[in-house]
Amino acid sequence: MSLGLLLPFGLLALAGALLPLLIHLVRRTEQTALDFAALRWLRESVKPRRRLRFEDPWLLVLRLLLLALIALLLAQPLLHGNWREPRQWIAVADGVDIGAARRELAGIEGEWRWLAPGFPEVGGAAPSPPQPFASLLREFDADIDPADRLTVLLPAQVDGLDAGSLHLQHAGDWQVVPGQTPAPATSTPVPRTVALRHAGPETAGLDYFRAALGAWQSTAPERWTIDDRLIGAQVDAATDWLIWLGPEPPPELLAWVREGGRLLRIEEGAQTGRVVWRGSDGAALALDESIGRGHLIRLLQPAIPERLPAVLDAGFPDRLRALFEGGKKAPTQALAVAVQAQRDSTANLAPATPLEAPLVILIALVFLAERLMATRRRSLA
Known part of the structure; x- marks a missing residue:
């Protein structure tokens, strides 16, 4: 019971x-009334009220x-x-064939919930794909009681992963069932306006940056707008990225960065920011510092072959774009057997x-x- x-x-x-x-x-202390003769000569008065003490x-x-x-x-x-009986939760990922899943789990009774915002009960319409599987599973795992049991149903290929590992407080029963993995959402490349500011044709590294920007335009000309001018030219507010080949940027450019802009400059010996690019020998080549809503990216070597041999590599345009974009995005799809969640040994389970x-x-x-x-x-x- x-x-x-x-x-x-x-x-x-x-x-x-x-x-x-x-x-x-x-x-209470008992008080016994004693009658004696002298009291009969006293005039009878109102008896005092007894108070509750x-x-x-x-x-x-x-x-x-x-x-x-x-x-x-x-x-x-x-x-x-854990005074109540543990519950059996069945978390269903997007793309699972519910009919086939119920047949395979015919002997298991539990509460079926979609891994979707609000965790609706399975029985109504399936959630609209795509769903952030990893973050929703972590949230669901944290919401249920530590004593409950968790079964996760998912198709052979999982969509909606992120860069974080799946560590849960429940061991979980990871079951792959028939289903159709939703097609990943196709994202339209965001158009970018890139400004290049320099002191003139003799500016060190200018040719390599121009070559990298030309490579961007050659692959997707409709995506890139290049603004190549001297340092004195104004940087438009619509500019997304700025390559600054000059002295210390003026205060108005730093204010532009705080509003969400991304500025790359060469600053030898800089130590502020996190390392976002290392050479083959492990030495740091670039640092990224968050300033307001934007980023200040510092190249620690001038963009010339003698100091930065990577400018001669065929992958330098991609590396330059990755510095602005913040690195490569983690894959969102993987085989279910490859992303099975692990139980967090540090989970604080109540006795x-x-x-x-x-x-x-x-x-x-x-x-x-x-x-x-x-x-x-x-x-x-």
Whole structure:
């Protein structure tokens, strides 16, 4: 039988606090009326009203406190423990064939939920693809009770992954069932306006940057708008990326970066920012610092072959674009058997029936104080 059925009876323990009140009312100091002859000559007056008074109020307080603490101790398994029967949750990923899944899990009873925002019950319409499978599974795992059981149903190929690993607090039963993996959403390349500012044709590295920008345009001319001018030319507010081949950028350009722009400049010896590019020898070649909503990218070597041999590589245009884009995006699709979640060994699972040591010590101290005060009262009586 589930201990949850005893929850209403736990309130009776607090009702037991009435017992000390009744004891103190019944065991008040008894006063016996003695009649003697001289009283008959006194004029009869109004008898004083009797007021409700408790004997030894501090002893009463200790007894009430003791009962309340005992009730709280007895309620620990209900307040913090796994007093109800564990539930079986079946989390269904997008693309699973529900009919086939129910046939394969015919012997398992549980609550079926879609891995979709709000975790709707399985039975209605399937959620519209695509769904962020990884983040939704982590959220679902965190929402259910640690004592519950979790079964994850997913098709052979999973969509909606992210760069993070799948570590859950539940071990989980990872089952691959028939289904159709939703086609990944095709994203339209975002048009970019790129500005190049330099001191003139003799600027070091200018030819290599121009060659990289020309390679971008040759592959997708409709995507790239190149603004190649001298340093004194104004940078339009619509500019997305800026390559600055000059001295320290003026304050207005730094303000543009804070509003979301991305600026790349050459700054030897810089140490601010995280490393986003390393050479074959492991040495840092570029740093990225977040400034407001934008980024300041620092090349640690001039863009000339003698100092930065990578400018001669065929992959330099892609590397330059990756610096602005923030690196390559993690794949969102993978085989289900390759992304099986692992149980987080550091998950904070509550013990079944914890007994708080400080609460037990406090009860013992209150009980000792009550016994000492009650004994002292009897000795003085």
